[in-house]
Amino acid sequence: MDPASEPLRLTAMGSEYQITQRLGGGGACEVFLAQADSGEQLAVKVLRPLFRSDERLLRRFAQEAKSLQQINHPNVVRVIKVNESETEPYILLEYVDGKSLDERMREPALLSHAEAVTVCCGCLEGLVCVHDTKIVHRDIKPANILLERSGRVVLSDFGLALEQESDVTQSISGGLVGTLAYMSPEQCAGRPVDHRSDLYSLGVVLFEMATGSLPFAATNPAALAYQTLHENPRWDLLDRAAPGLTPCVQKLMARDPSQRFQTASAALQALQSLTDVSQKPAAPTRRRTAWAVGGSFAVLAVLLASFFSAGFYNQRNPAPAAARDRDPQPLLVLPAPVPPQPRAPEAAPQKVSIVPLSREPAPRVTNSIGSNLVWIPPGKFTMGMTNPGRFKHDDWATPEHEVELTRGFYMATCEVTRAEFEEVMGVRHHLWGEDKTDGQRPASVLSWSDAVEFCRQLSNRSEEKKKGFVYRLPTEAEWEYACRAGQSTDYSWGDSLDGFEAYAWVAENSQNKAQDTGKLAPNPWGLYDMTGNMAEWCQDWFAPYPGESVVDPSGPPVAPLQPRRVMRGSSFNYEIKNGGHRSASRSHHDQDGFRSYIGFRVVADIPLDQSQPSVGL
Known part of the structure; x- marks a missing residue:
């Protein structure tokens, strides 16, 4: 935090907490560490002042708190207190002392396949509880999976979660919100999603943990969306790296939701029964295309469907997506920026750097x-x-x-x-x-x-x-x-x-x-x-x-x-x-x-x- 700012204090559970440091955050929210005089630590998620006049974001912020308050499970981050004040909205959460799976996967050493299965099982145990309360997370990805030093796996960031009975295709900018590399085909295409969409996303995470690569080798968002809807993942990578995992991951990532595990409990049982998850040599270095794994990315379902079905997809020159405004923009809607035009090199170019x-x-x-x-x-x-x-x-x-x-x-x-x-x-x-x-x-x-x-x-x-x-x-x-x-x-x-x-x-x-x-x-x-x-x-x-x-x-x-x-x-x-x-x-x-x-x-x-x-x- 800026040393010029006054320490922020808040009261919860009969104790007074002081903000001690910033833990992280995205475009709209910041997460801080709060500590009581007793030494107990909590995390505080605060909606940034620039966004507090945005009713849509305020609703999403309150929605996250509402979703989490329904859940009490060791593999799901716990809500302590919610302040819905428009002047200082925050959510007080348990502090998970450790790192995100995303941070762990950026380290040089790959996770062992036994570790990958353990992480996935922890997520599934949390999802059993989440889905039992009729909530779909909709943004399962490594950045939202926390690894506590004690070994506990914790699901976090339910900002995109929706109850199954609600209109699950409704979201910001009129499109779908999520992280493109981990979206299920139905979520990517703008169709209604249910709890099985979370299982697909977790399958992508498990594929990535096991191989060090994402399932699709797309070079841009349009290509990735097309591959998710129409092509098969690179199962050969998984077969070489962890053949014992392939059947479970294939069932998690089935394009048709009816062909997936129908519950998190069924997927958990299948993973726990695995005996052959030995690490194979020469697993590929983890290469993540970060436009596919970063923050929220909006995909306009109707345009995607018409774009792909009409046969306008061009793999060499896919239509670009602009991302220059605060809100995520619909893919393939904004005019394409004009790419730089190559110029033939002049003979004997002068070394002088600038010629106004x-x-x-x-x-x-x-x-x-x-x-x-x-x-x-x-x-x-x-x-x-x-x-x-x-x-x-x-x-x-x-x-x-x-x-x-x-x-x-x-x-x-x-x-x-x-x-x-x-x-x-x-x-x-x-x-x-x-x-x-x-x-x-x-x-x-x-x-x-x-x-x-x-x-x-x-x-x-x-x-x-x-x-x-x-x-x-x-x-x-x-x-x-x-x-x-x-x-x-x-x-x-x-x-x-x-x-x-x-x-x-x-x-x-x-x-x-x-x-x-x-x-x-x-x-x-x-x-x-x-x-x-x-x-x-x-x-x-x-x-x-x-x-x-x-x-x-x-x-x-x-x-x-x-x-x-x-x-x-x-x-x-x-x-x-x-x-x-x-x-x-x-x-x-x-x-x-x-x-x-x-x-x-x-x-x-x-x-x-x-x-x-x-x-x-």
């Missing part, structure tokens, strides 16, 4: 919230790491490639501040505390989705609409182009670290905390804190660079490797000597994650009929 098309001084504007923005002209530059291999993760920024940006844009001279964020959003982040003298500190502890929502709301202000300004996050190419500011060196001030203190807040000079924006020297294009202070969100999904020249790149239209967004600039808590602050350095983070060292700055597009800005200082 306009050498006029950059005009500045001040927007409706007092932010200064500088005009970044169109231009060409060499993107990527010049001499990779000197530092960790240099390979993320290779190969070097030529980039042309055909349109100029405005970029904020500073990172968005707390005062600016509060003015636009109408709410102050509860982790910033009540002392508003920190208004010039960069806004922090915000997810990529929060940053996108800020841009949307800023664009909707009447003053901005009159000028035709549309705000967004910069693409990664735009960010590096602006950071380099005409230079081909490691940093905008040169290749040496000498004098970095004049330009960058880093671990060596920041006292390990964010500093007010704009206090140090700007780069040659008038941009402050492009190096250090806050790592900054970019618009793009994180993915390998192309091996050819591109025009106006915006990254892949869907996450080809994992659902993580690009971050640039590194931060105040990272040592500059480690190389992460160079203009070409890249990093990434889960788009719904947030940290004290992550912030953002905005860019603004001008109306299409304006080749130059119409206002300036």
Whole structure:
């Protein structure tokens, strides 16, 4: 938690608890550790302030508590107290001291097959109780399975659970909510689901634990949905890794629900009777496609059904899904972003990194919230790491490639501040505390989705609409182009670290905390804190660079490797000597994650009929 915030205290079961640390969370909720004076620990799930005005999310939040309160079983996380107040809604839960199955599966050593069966049996024992209360979890996946240090397996996160009698096809955005890689075919297709859908999802988890791979080798969400509905899993992987498990997993994952185990109890009995679950050699390394295993993904059932039945599926170029708004968007509904266009390499390309098309001084504007923005002209530059291999993760920024940006844009001279964020959003982040003298500190502890929502709301202000300004996050190419500011060196001030203190807040000079924006020297294009202070969100999904020249790149239209967004600039808590602050350095983070060292700055597009800005200082 931010040290500036006041400790949050709450009362439950006759004891007073104090929030001691953040355990994790997604886009809408955060989970904290609470401790009583006696030392007893509980988990507190809090709906983030930015979402408390959303009645739909408030209903889902209360729904989770209602679902869990009906269940009392050692393999299901226990609810202690529920506060449904709109001003401070939270759920007080038992604290499970351990790690998630997802964290365990990211470790180098694969689970033994005996361990995998033990985990699966623990989940099934919990599901027997869950299903007996007529509740369908609907989001069984490794991240929602907790492994206590004592060995207990605990099902958690019932935020998507619905009673079987309710309309189980109803969910946010009018589509289906869940995690695509673990969805049953009926859930993926938008048909009604029952408890057997949870058994399918658990079958996927068991397949993954046993083989280190997901059942389908899809490269994007559209392909994965198609394979789930029409193709068979890669049973050969399971046969090679754990042939003794294959019959049970095949029955769990039968495409037709009537061919699956009909109850969790029947599946549990079958697994407990297994005798041959020996580990085979050379199990494949676990490779998870994180767009398929991350947070909620909406699939619009009617469009999926018509899309696949009409034969429009193209395996080489599947229709992409956009995921740029706060709410999950229906797959195959939004227009496809235009992919980068390959350019034939020019003969004897020049090594100079940036060749701006306009050498006029950059005009500045001040927007409706007092932010200064500088005009970044169109231009060409060499993107990527010049001499990779000197530092960790240099390979993320290779190969070097030529980039042309055909349109100029405005970029904020500073990172968005707390005062600016509060003015636009109408709410102050509860982790910033009540002392508003920190208004010039960069806004922090915000997810990529929060940053996108800020841009949307800023664009909707009447003053901005009159000028035709549309705000967004910069693409990664735009960010590096602006950071380099005409230079081909490691940093905008040169290749040496000498004098970095004049330009960058880093671990060596920041006292390990964010500093007010704009206090140090700007780069040659008038941009402050492009190096250090806050790592900054970019618009793009994180993915390998192309091996050819591109025009106006915006990254892949869907996450080809994992659902993580690009971050640039590194931060105040990272040592500059480690190389992460160079203009070409890249990093990434889960788009719904947030940290004290992550912030953002905005860019603004001008109306299409304006080749130059119409206002300036």
